[in-house]
Amino acid sequence: MKHLRSIGELGRDGLEQLLESATHMAEINRRPIPKVPALRGKTVVSLFYEDSTRTRLSFETAAKRLSAETMTFSVSTSSVSKGESLRDTIETISQMGAHCFVVRHKSSGVPWQIAQWTNASIINAGDGAHQHPTQAIVDCFTVRQAIDQPFFNGVNVTIVGDIKHSRVARSNIEAFTMLGARVTVVAPPTLLPSQIGHWPVTVVHSFDEVIASTDVLYMLRLQSERMDQGLIPSLSEYGSQFGLTMERAQRLQSSAVVMHPGPMNRGVEMHVDPSDLPQSRIHQQVENGISVRMAVLFDVLARDGELQQLHEEVSA
Amino acid sequence: MNQEQKRSSNRMALSGPDVQRAISRIAHEIVERNHGAHNVVLVGLQRGGTWIADALAERIYAIEPELTVPNGSLDVSMHRDDIGIRPIVPGAISDISFDINGAIVVLVDDVLYTGRTVRAALEALNNFGRPQSVQLAVIVDRGHRELPIRPDFVGKNLPTQMGDEVVVSDSGVVVTSEVSS
Structure with a gap:
């Protein structure tokens, strides 16, 4: 899958697959050194327009355990306070080589909107009263x-x-x-x-x-x-x-x-x-949050990431 | 397999009893090489290597009944170097419930081919500890190595073509080749 934005989009098969893959990730988390090189070279950006402790840390821990690079975007210290638009922010960060955005926003539908402005994968970490x-x-x-x-x-x-x-x-x-x-x-x-x-x-x-x-x-x-x-x-x-x-x-x-x-x-x-x-x-x-988010990041960034890109290039 | 466009031929390279004999011999070789089995642990690579590691543990116990050799399994999919190039689904769950620090780890797999799985396994092992040494036991070495990796214990050296498929089970070793018609 390219994005994880809602349970409906994921579907029952996708849900079962992720649950299965999360049991695998849980084993990695029980190892003396809970880190694997699976997502080396991938960059995950957490973009939280709303406060969060556990979801953001859980995603960042998950990304690190898979050896992905993480960038944290903190709204209060960013150019958003100078009036930068959401679109400009996304396009700027995309240019820095982000492969995945983990997004939380107070407005419903933002993850779908962002997906139109970037080739990166989008993971919805909560949009308004819509989905998590x-x-x-x-x-x-x-x-x-x-x-x-x-x-x-x-x-x-x-x-x-x-x-x-x-x-x-x-x-x-x-x-x-x-x-x-x-x-x-x-x-x-x-x-x-x-x-x-x-x-x-x-x-x-x-x-x-x-x-x-x-x-x-x-x-x-x-x-x-x-x-x-x-x-x-x-x-x-x-x-x-x-x-x-x-x-x-x-x-x-x-x-x-x-x-x-x-x-x-x-x-x-x-x-x-x-x-x-x-x-x-x-x-x-809380503990399972890390395993499940590892499964999601792996699925979005590795399982068929490049194949998907290939498909898109072929059909373009 | 698409049987209509490509014809394939099967040949039995080892019979079931041959595979069992190979496992018995490797068990003896492991004990001989390590002057006993007291510091040896077995780690079968998911999924093809685990049943062979189980069988080896049984045989070693038959040879050296005063101890049971710890036997675990390792899934290396998260350590592969072809993630993103081809779809990788985490297969099975690793289970190493003993300390490998200072132990002689014998990695066990069914087929040794490019060596990339073994490389991934060596890397994955680092997350569990620092063994005294790591040895490799395989039922079939089919050649075509892409990395400087060699087995310590081999059931059979089996020359193959790159497109061949080699399947090892307790009922034998079957090589499937595509035949151009």
């Missing part, structure tokens, strides 16, 4: 590991929180259902998108109703500005209805899996400390 495909692949990988089966038929996934503004929810719902899971979303009506009726999910407004039958519990981060927008009455009110409290945690099945994409709001959606929760896989999510 690598997070979804990480989460599928983590569930696979936790339940020890490759497909999720018969697995009940419950996603709780701000579905409306969450790119993680969109990508994860697509990916989980691709692998056979039944997805239920739990949220106040104000935090559900208007098109939710067209999504392959069951909508429930009461967390307590579904907690005991949940196999995979996915907590989303609540951004505090949602309160200022009047979408929730108060953070504590939201927490009592939709937070993972100790009482709710005790009703979870012992075999359940609890995940959170981070960063966590303790006392809002997470009232229990994950380290007190035996079902928590939040640390594994």
